[in-house]
Amino acid sequence: MRAQLTQDFRFAPWWWEAAPPPQSREDAPASSYDHVVIGSGFTGVAAALHLARGGRSVALLDAERIGAGASRRNAGFIGRVMKKSFGDVADARDEACARRTYQELHAAYEDVFALAHEEGIACHAARCGRFIAATAPGHRAWLDADLARMKAALGHDYAILDPQHQHAAIGSNHYHGGAIIPDSGSIHPGLLHQGLIDRAIAAGVAAFGETRVNEIHESDQGVRLETTRGEITAREVVLATNGYTQHPGWFKRRLVPFRAFMATTEPLDPALLDELIPQGRTIIDSNTNIDFFRRAPDAPRLIFGGATAEKLAGEEAIAARMRKIMLKAFPQLEDVRLSHVWDGYCAGTFDMKPHVGQRGRLHYALGYNFAGVALGCRFGKRIADRILGNEPGPSVFDGTAFPTMPLYTGHPWFIGAAMRYFAWRDAGLAKRWDAAAHRPVDAAA
Numbered sequence: 001m002r003a004q005l006t007q008d009f010r011f012a013p014w015w016w017e018a019a020p021p022p023q024s025r026e027d028a029p030a031s032s033y034d035h036v037v038i039g040s041g042f043t044g045v046a047a048a049l050h051l052a053r054g055g056r057s058v059a060l061l062d063a064e065r066i067g068a069g070a071s072r073r074n075a076g077f078i079g080r081v082m083k084k085s086f087g088d089v090a091d092a093r094d095e096a097c098a099r100r101t102y103q104e105l106h107a108a109y110e111d112v113f114a115l116a117h118e119e120g121i122a123c124h125a126a127r128c129g130r131f132i133a134a135t136a137p138g139h140r141a142w143l144d145a146d147l148a149r150m151k152a153a154l155g156h157d158y159a160i161l162d163p164q165h166q167h168a169a170i171g172s173n174h175y176h177g178g179a180i181i182p183d184s185g186s187i188h189p190g191l192l193h194q195g196l197i198d199r200a201i202a203a204g205v206a207a208f209g210e211t212r213v214n215e216i217h218e219s220d221q222g223v224r225l226e227t228t229r230g231e232i233t234a235r236e237v238v239l240a241t242n243g244y245t246q247h248p249g250w251f252k253r254r255l256v257p258f259r260a261f262m263a264t265t266e267p268l269d270p271a272l273l274d275e276l277i278p279q280g281r282t283i284i285d286s287n288t289n290i291d292f293f294r295r296a297p298d299a300p301r302l303i304f305g306g307a308t309a310e311k312l313a314g315e316e317a318i319a320a321r322m323r324k325i326m327l328k329a330f331p332q333l334e335d336v337r338l339s340h341v342w343d344g345y346c347a348g349t350f351d352m353k354p355h356v357g358q359r360g361r362l363h364y365a366l367g368y369n370f371a372g373v374a375l376g377c378r379f380g381k382r383i384a385d386r387i388l389g390n391e392p393g394p395s396v397f398d399g400t401a402f403p404t405m406p407l408y409t410g411h412p413w414f415i416g417a418a419m420r421y422f423a424w425r426d427a428g429l430a431k432r433w434d435a436a437a438h439r440p441v442d443a444a445a
Contacts, residue, residue, distance in 0.1 A: 002316070004323060006266050006339040011315045013073050014264040014296060014303060014340045019190030021065035021072060022197075024209035028229040033059045033206070035387065036225060036232055038213050039240035041071035042373060043365045045196045046380025047238045052203035054388040059232060060205050063212040066197060069244055072190045073344035074373060075262065075292055075305060077282045078112050079130060079184035080105035083352040083369045086150040099153050101396045106156070108374035112187065115377055121195030123188045124297035129281040130184035133166070133175035136430035137437035139286040143179040145436070157182055170283055170293075171275040172329045176437075178286065186282050188297050189373060196377075216247055216362070223361050238383055239364040242372065243345030245410075250359065252410035254402050255367055256348040256418075261312065262305035263322035264340040265333070270300050276330055277302075288422035291325050301339070302326070308346075309415045318343060346370065350403045356382060357399040363387065367402075 037048045040062035048060045060066070080102055090098035116125045134140035140160065147158040159180045161169055166177050201207055208229065215226040216237065225232045239245070243257045268276075273295060277283065283293040291306035306325045312318045319341045326333055349355065349367035356365040356379045363386065365379035375397075385392045412418075 004337050005319060006337045008339065010340050011342060012340060013190070013262070013342045013344075014301070015072050015076075015188060015190030018188065018298060019067075019072060019194040021068040022209070024065055024211075025207075029059050029061070029206060029208050029211065029227070029232055031231065032233045033057045034235050035059075035238065036061060036223070036234040037238040037240060038062075039069070039238075039242065039244065040066045040197070040207065040209070041069050041240060041242065042193065042196070042376030043242070043380040043383075044238065044240035045071075045193065045200050046377045047240060047363075047384045048205045048207075048380075049196060049200040049203055050381050050384035051387060052200060052205045054384065056388070058205045059234075060200065060207040061211045061213060061227065062209050063244065063246075065209040066207050067190075067193050068209070070242065070260075070344045070346055070372065071193045071376070073260075073262070073342060074189050075282075075294060075303065076187045076189040076192075076297075076373065077130070077184070077284070077292070077294070078109055078125075078186060078374055079181065080109045080156070082354065082371045083288070083348075085146050086153070087146040090149070095153060097396065098150075102150060102154060102156075104396055105371070105374070106154070108371075108378040109185065111378050112192075112374050113185065116187070116192060116195070119195060119199055121192055123191035123195060125185065125187045125192075126280075126297070127183055127185045129279065130181040131161075131169040131178055131281045131283045132181065133170060133172070133178040133283060133285045135175060135285050135287050135426070136434070137176045138430035138433035139426075140177045140179070141433040141437035142429055143286060145433075147179055147181075168278060169281065170277065170329075171332070174329050175285065180281070184282060186294060186297065187373070192373075213247060218361050236361045236363060236387060238387075239362050239366070240376075240380065242366055242368060243347040245347065245366065249410070251364060251366060253404045253408055254349065254355075255410065256350070256412045256415070257345050257410075258309040258348065258412065258415055259312075259343050260305065260308050260346050261310075261318055261322060261343050262303065262341070263319065263326070263338050264296065265302045265326070266337045266339045267300050268302060268336065272332070273300050273302065275332075287426050289419055291329065293329065302330075302333075309419050311416075312343075315341060346372070350405060351401075354379075354397050355400065355402045356395065356397050357402070358386070
């Protein structure tokens, strides 16, 4: 396996080449702040930044280095997406609920570009578009139907590519056509996060990495936190730990943490990269447990990932699995080596949707289900606005029932079975829509 890795191989995110998490400060937090934010990802940094600009004293704590979690480890895809499609939400609730949900998802997507522009953060923000590669003919037909339903309700455009024309979107024969979403986007997540933490610190946020919160105690007077750097009291606390959540138990019981894996190739010939991803779009496949690909925004490299929640032990096992994903889609990369491989933790929920709300003196935004960049930035500001008395507008994700299941304690012993269920469901979806996929285009329309 080592022969398939570069000599300067790193088991670390590619994003850390341009934006490594900062070294932790050596001093201890003060004994009291107006607010303590636990978790230094996009949600936590956005909340801390807006609270500090609102005149509050804020401590930002993380058990690891600031930004060392999922916010500087993810793929940097931006879109109006979550695991439940527009049609899923409409069928489970009604079309009005689906419309409100996807309007808010679109607003969160737009927020990222507005935030980067307003704060002057150079993070390669681009409206590059997305290609959803169909893993079966039936998936292509289902995508067409679901996206047509959303277009009729909200006006969001899309286009369907049949297999004969998919090379306009991806240099692979592995898929069965797919859908183009022309206005999806991408960022360099490390640089976006670094820009936000720089601005938070400039606004007065006291950021402490490698400061684990061991216990949280609420009372009528406020919140007392026992940390590895001493005791801190605060009026209110923001919990923004997502897949790294440890305390308190009520939240951990409602989150399903899982490992995600990614890799980056060595530098490629630009002509080869143009063959793989001709239009520079981000690419995901149509499965629930996705494989995904994109160009690095700052180098001629391919960044990709998948195999979510698989039990992979060690760097070489992860690298071998990532290489298998790469060659499945792009066998022409047989001789290409990997320069970076990494993992990180995300969090799902039992209803497969994100949640934001308040429980006592604890405000939370958790369970992003792969939608954490856009919604994280949005929810962080939303929490800050609520604390500051600037009541935000209504949110379909705010204060809704946050389900768990009996006897679940936060250890996802069932994750393997869940992934097998998703694969079975994807196969069933493909079978149900297979007839529609093989109808002539004019008849299907």
